[in-house]
Amino acid sequence: xxxxxxxxxxRELILHVAARLESDRAGGATKLNKVLFFADFASVRTxxxxxxxxxxxxxxxxxxxxxxxxxxxxxxESGDAEMIEEDFLGRTQHRLVARRPADLTDFTEDELKTIDxxxxxxxxxxxxxxxxLSHEEPAWKHTSDGETIPYELAxxxxxxxVTPTARQLGAEVARRYGLAETx
Numbered sequence: 001x002x003x004x005x006x007x008x009x010x011r012e013l014i015l016h017v018a019a020r021l022e023s024d025r026a027g028g029a030t031k032l033n034k035v036l037f038f039a040d041f042a043s044v045r046t047x048x049x050x051x052x053x054x055x056x057x058x059x060x061x062x063x064x065x066x067x068x069x070x071x072x073x074x075x076x077e078s079g080d081a082e083m084i085e086e087d088f089l090g091r092t093q094h095r096l097v098a099r100r101p102a103d104l105t106d107f108t109e110d111e112l113k114t115i116d117x118x119x120x121x122x123x124x125x126x127x128x129x130x131x132x133l134s135h136e137e138p139a140w141k142h143t144s145d146g147e148t149i150p151y152e153l154a155x156x157x158x159x160x161x162v163t164p165t166a167r168q169l170g171a172e173v174a175r176r177y178g179l180a181e182t183x
Contacts, residue, residue: 001044001151005053009106011071013039013052013115016102018081020119021095028086028093030127033064034134038118041139043111044154051111058143062134066148072096093127 021027138156
């Protein structure tokens with residue numbers, strides 16, 4: 001897959017996500033990292049290309065863009081963002097706070113819908129829960145610590161868990177459409 005990295009888009013996406021997570025009590029650094037990952041990889045699945053083209057690495061707590069730390073540092077040094085520490089459920093949470101609105105002019109309407117969809121999907125989840133969710137992704141399962149996560153892994157199907165309820169519903173649908181014997 002031919003991927004073009006756009007550092008400006010990643011920087012502005014970081015600010016946009018930080019602003020959206022500001023009202024989320026669990027919206028710390030871990031959740032921000034995972035939103036970036038899920039947005040880029042969801043975009044590959046739906047549009048055939050990532051939003052930012054950032055290179056993601058496999059880290060112990062889940063995927064994160066390799067350029068995240070230098071960009072975060074630059075945003076803080078320029079005054080565009082601030083890092084604050086908060087207590088969340090008895091732990092110190094590091095939260096990036098946007099000090100200016102993100103410039104979203106380089107993003108398409110579809111990209112913004114993907115980003116906002118990911119944010120909406122993760123509402124109410126803690127950083128630990130979002131990290132655990134990222135570990136279920138084939139992109140995570142097929143790489144090791146420190147490795148670059150290829151965007152092509154976004155296209156690998158997730159293992160499906162078949163619960164007794166899902167099995168029962170599947171059998172009912174099969175019977176309804178004459179695909180299974182009634183009995």
